[in-house]
Amino acid sequence: MMRKRIKIWFHPGATSDIKEFSIHKTVLWGVLFMAVSALAGTAVIGYDYFRLKNIAFDATRLNQTVVQQDAEIKHQRGQIQNFAGEIESLKKQLDNLSKFETQVRLIAGIQQTSNSSGLIGIGGIPQDELDLDIPLEQKHTALIREMHQQANQTNLTAQKQALNFENLIQLLEQKRNLLASCPSIKPVDGWITSKFGYRASPFTGRKEFHSGLDISNKSGTKIVATANGRVAYASGKRFFGNLVVIDHGHGRVTKYGHLKKILVQPGQEVKRGEVIATLGNTGRSTGPHVHYEIQLNGTPVNPLKYFLN
Secondary structure, three states, X not given: OHHHEEEEEEOOOOOXXXXXXXXXXXXXXXXXXXXXXXXXXHHHHHHHHHXXXXXXXXXXXXXXXXXXXXXXXXXXXXXXXXHHHHHHHXXXXXXXXXXXXXXXXXXXOOOOOOOOOOOOOOOOOOHHHHOOOOOOOOOOHHHHHHHHHHHHHHXXXXXXXXXXXXXXXXXXXXXXXXXXXXXXXXXXXXXXXXXXXXXXXXXXXXXXXEOOEEEEOOOOOXXXXXXXXXXXXXXXXXXXXXXXXXXXXXXXXEEXXXXXXXXXXXXXXXXXXXXXXXXXXXXXXXXXXXXXXXXXOOEEEOHHHHOOO
């Protein structure tokens, strides 16, 4: 039985006696096993703790990176869409320039020639590709590709428009005298109360052709000549009341009706912008206004197409 027990002697140090006790081998091995197991468990738990702590730190850092990248993507997307909007704005400006060129050519009687390029068409960027709320994972590849194409087209169009204007300026220089006698401004500021074309008569209610524009304003407002010319008529006339007719040459004539007071004489030379009368309500009229009419070779044309101001 003694072999199954282990004796242990120790000197406590306080006295000279040596103390002895014995422990069963099974108990000793059990205690040692539990101690080793405890140390191993502590080591495993400690390792897992530090590993999880590192994983949590990496996850936090990765999340911060993702948030920063999302913000950068949104910022870049906003810049792309702003650029797309600028391209659209530039295209509108080019389109307005083209319309202005067309209007000048109409007024000056200058047609497109082989030397002028003509304006090419440019499509619009789809609005759904400008949506800021589309998912971040959805790329703007199509929009960027479209922007590159339209930027190139816009650049080409701008070059062609520059050629058009160079051609137009050369022809305008040649037609300077003709342009001076071409109606190109409003005879008076005010409200257009009746446009050129067919309308219901304010007197009979029947459909009739209105050969000019009716522009309303306060009675006595100054009316100016819309181009250089010679006064061909300045007196009263049925329906028109007080009427001034100016012959601008080259088949162009302007009429100013329902005037309050006529300030020019027949045969008088007038310049564009010169006051020729005051606005009134004479003749067949329902209120103070001027009937402004442009005739080309005896045929009335739409005055709105001749306004540059």
